[in-house]
Amino acid sequence: MSGKATYKTFKGGIHPPYNKELASGKAIQAAPLPREVFIPLQQHIGAPNEPLVGPGDRVELGQKIGSNEAFVSAPVHSPVAGTVKEIADVAGFTEAKVKCVVITPDAEQPGFAKQNRDVTALSDEDIRSIAREAGLVGMGGAAFPTHVKLTPPKDKPVDTVIINACECEPFLTCDHRVMLERPHDLVQGLKLLVRAVNAKKGVIGIEANKMDAVDAVRDAAKGEGGIEVEILEVKYPEGAEKMLIYALTGRKVPPGKLPSEVGCLVQNVGTAVALFEAAAWGKPLYERVLTVTGPGIKEPGNLLARIGTPISVLIEACGGFVGSPGKVIMGGPMTGWAQPDTKAPIVKGTSGIVVLTPETVDVGTEEECVRCGKCVDVCPMFLMPNFIVQSVKKGQWDRAEMWGALDCFECGCCSFTCPAYIPHVDYVRRAKTEIAALKRR
Amino acid sequence: MMIVAEKMLVTVSPHLHKKDETIERAMKDVLIALTPAAVWALVVFGFNVVYILAVSCITAALSEVIMRKLLKRKATLRDYSAMVTAVLFAFLLPPTTPLWVVAIGAFLAVGIGKELFGGLGKNPFNPAIFGRLLLWFSPLAVYTTKFVEPFFWKTSGFFTPIATSINEGAVGRVVYKTMAGNPVDIATAATPLSLLKSGKWLPDMVAGPTPVGATWVTSGGKPSFWSLFLGAKSGCIGEVCILALIIGGAYLLWRGTIDWRIPAGIIGTLFLLTLVTWYHPVYNLFSGGLFLGAFFMATDWVTSPVSKRGKWIFAVGIGATVFILRFWSLRPEGVALAIFFWNIGTLVIDRYIAVPRFGEVGNKVFNQLPALPEPAPEPAKKRA
Numbered sequence A: 001m002s003g004k005a006t007y008k009t010f011k012g013g014i015h016p017p018y019n020k021e022l023a024s025g026k027a028i029q030a031a032p033l034p035r036e037v038f039i040p041l042q043q044h045i046g047a048p049n050e051p052l053v054g055p056g057d058r059v060e061l062g063q064k065i066g067s068n069e070a071f072v073s074a075p076v077h078s079p080v081a082g083t084v085k086e087i088a089d090v091a092g093f094t095e096a097k098v099k100c101v102v103i104t105p106d107a108e109q110p111g112f113a114k115q116n117r118d119v120t121a122l123s124d125e126d127i128r129s130i131a132r133e134a135g136l137v138g139m140g141g142a143a144f145p146t147h148v149k150l151t152p153p154k155d156k157p158v159d160t161v162i163i164n165a166c167e168c169e170p171f172l173t174c175d176h177r178v179m180l181e182r183p184h185d186l187v188q189g190l191k192l193l194v195r196a197v198n199a200k201k202g203v204i205g206i207e208a209n210k211m212d213a214v215d216a217v218r219d220a221a222k223g224e225g226g227i228e229v230e231i232l233e234v235k236y237p238e239g240a241e242k243m244l245i246y247a248l249t250g251r252k253v254p255p256g257k258l259p260s261e262v263g264c265l266v267q268n269v270g271t272a273v274a275l276f277e278a279a280a281w282g283k284p285l286y287e288r289v290l291t292v293t294g295p296g297i298k299e300p301g302n303l304l305a306r307i308g309t310p311i312s313v314l315i316e317a318c319g320g321f322v323g324s325p326g327k328v329i330m331g332g333p334m335t336g337w338a339q340p341d342t343k344a345p346i347v348k349g350t351s352g353i354v355v356l357t358p359e360t361v362d363v364g365t366e367e368e369c370v371r372c373g374k375c376v377d378v379c380p381m382f383l384m385p386n387f388i389v390q391s392v393k394k395g396q397w398d399r400a401e402m403w404g405a406l407d408c409f410e411c412g413c414c415s416f417t418c419p420a421y422i423p424h425v426d427y428v429r430r431a432k433t434e435i436a437a438l439k440r441r
Numbered sequence B: 001m002m003i004v005a006e007k008m009l010v011t012v013s014p015h016l017h018k019k020d021e022t023i024e025r026a027m028k029d030v031l032i033a034l035t036p037a038a039v040w041a042l043v044v045f046g047f048n049v050v051y052i053l054a055v056s057c058i059t060a061a062l063s064e065v066i067m068r069k070l071l072k073r074k075a076t077l078r079d080y081s082a083m084v085t086a087v088l089f090a091f092l093l094p095p096t097t098p099l100w101v102v103a104i105g106a107f108l109a110v111g112i113g114k115e116l117f118g119g120l121g122k123n124p125f126n127p128a129i130f131g132r133l134l135l136w137f138s139p140l141a142v143y144t145t146k147f148v149e150p151f152f153w154k155t156s157g158f159f160t161p162i163a164t165s166i167n168e169g170a171v172g173r174v175v176y177k178t179m180a181g182n183p184v185d186i187a188t189a190a191t192p193l194s195l196l197k198s199g200k201w202l203p204d205m206v207a208g209p210t211p212v213g214a215t216w217v218t219s220g221g222k223p224s225f226w227s228l229f230l231g232a233k234s235g236c237i238g239e240v241c242i243l244a245l246i247i248g249g250a251y252l253l254w255r256g257t258i259d260w261r262i263p264a265g266i267i268g269t270l271f272l273l274t275l276v277t278w279y280h281p282v283y284n285l286f287s288g289g290l291f292l293g294a295f296f297m298a299t300d301w302v303t304s305p306v307s308k309r310g311k312w313i314f315a316v317g318i319g320a321t322v323f324i325l326r327f328w329s330l331r332p333e334g335v336a337l338a339i340f341f342w343n344i345g346t347l348v349i350d351r352y353i354a355v356p357r358f359g360e361v362g363n364k365v366f367n368q369l370p371a372l373p374e375p376a377p378e379p380a381k382k383r384a
């Protein structure tokens, strides 16, 4: 890392092996049509949707099939034209079962009938309702409904909209490809975001390992007032909301607070492009670009896949496994979920599928903490991961909170660097559950 | 269409781990870093050093295996931590320590200092220092406080194992013999720090060229700078060659195994305090166990604070304590004792010294427990 120009960044963090070259040169391809799609009714943080269709119903491409009146929710749409087979509980990408609308697609699929709307005339209110109707959520993983983020508290005006284009997770390249192939749509999407919250400017933060994307987006933004492209140091988790805001603006979001506290709004590349598609074309979020990659995949690539496609279909589309897989991860390797099989359907927040071979899986055995302090050094939130673990082991929940369990955003830097192979995130999740339960009493 | 896959591993994120970041690797690093000092000890004090190291290592390994069996814990010998403790413990001894004393000390260090306290990670004290101090405050202390001239092997023979007996004939008298019982002619010599403490420098007679060219003492009877720095001096096995310790320390810093704040804080503090009081600043730095302690003992992961802030407090505390002990106490040396005190201090620092979170406003100095409702009568104790 030495000898290179220094770019903006945050304190702490790690330098995992990135392995982006596996898929970064592969153009986005359309994924094959699965025999069945499984659309989870809840793909966002918030209230779960109620199904709007029942078994035997006919659905069209882009038709709304699940919604909820609650403000913090996002509807889901059918990614295919076909027939509803059933509403069933299916194993999702986390351990929990999720309620899905199972649809059998027609053999012949129509293309999406694009409308051609003038987006310049839209008001902030229009943009918010478009985002909601299109079912937009954060597509980087957290899947928070976009329209909620676009409604900051009245007393906390947003002046800067930030596009998280870091893609700091190792292996993943989907945002990189989208920036290369659709830079104009990204810039238009950002302009809509800026308008939705009446911000002063939009900033696109890109890590220095994607200089071609920097050029592409800078080109696209030429002549657009109030849009900046910033280069950031290659470090994980550069794309974490609070780290990114700090790196770009020097503002620090206080613990437990939202970015609007410091006048910022962060959105993902995919979400910005999806907002443009929704506003200009009337297209709801029913498909997304994701990366299928890793040493365990024969032909790594970037696919445009329909939401609800089982991951087995996508793995086959990329040539299948190399040998037998060691670990199949939904999402990036730092925060993603290991899968017991390949049945789970992808959701709006799925940015990739990473397959490790048995040789590249490094789990180790959990040892006693040797108090080396490495986890403390790398924690970007400046927490005490080792003491959180110690407190959880003893069931001392007040101490776990004192050491910062509630402020942990589960980036995994601590475990990555822990010589004792302690799975801190596991303990942190337990602490969060227990502390929440105590606070409810 | 379903892909059948056996053995897909499901664990919690993250799914990547830093290459070569293991306890074992770190311990091996420390052993590698201690090698230059060990080699130099061999040159200065002869092959007796190897006998001492061997006895220390074998006893440490046996102590760990036996204690873990007795305490019904899983074997951990492969993490090399017992070896690190054994070498560091041996480094803290005079080069003529009787082997049976070495064995007792190594057991105290690993068997008691580490395993009885709960094993690696739970021991509150640096095990090597714990073993050394127990010896120091025991009736065996006399065996571990008599120092000999550098290059004494020129008279006794390089490979001759030395058997020391104390109080033979008269109280306080030291007699050096070969294992076969033949007396050998070895002169005891005060360490540079006890020379400083007593204010009486060496008689000119012992001055003379050493095999490395530097002289042990200058004409005034004061150990020369180069003899102090390169290690042609009387002292404990591992502490004599400052250069070798710096090389080893630099390796550990480069490998990221130790944190620079600790050696910098300790050495810097002692230097500043001796400078302000004009108490032989340079002489003080390069005498005694300061570098060995600062680079290899105080940096022990388990017994030093985990936060950067804590590490600074810890390091400055040790530096100041060493100064106080050297300046005011009767003992010439105080590094081991100072580290021991601050091993206890570590528990307090870690618990109470606050590290402000990202974005936290205000200058919080001390940690405070948040008020949570009392846990349910059955505290939920789910184990992984």
Ligand code: SF4
Pocket (backbone or CB within 6 Å): A378, A379, A380, A381, A382, A383, A384, A385, A407, A408, A409, A410, A411, A412, A413, A414, A415, A424, A425, A428
């Ligand atoms: S404690 Fe949480 S925020 Fe800190 S490094 Fe670990 S996972 Fe990341």
Ligand code: SF4
Pocket (backbone or CB within 6 Å): A368, A369, A370, A371, A372, A373, A374, A375, A376, A385, A386, A414, A417, A418, A419, A420, A421, A422, B306
């Ligand atoms: S990195 Fe692991 S071993 Fe080191 S202090 Fe943190 S939890 Fe303990």
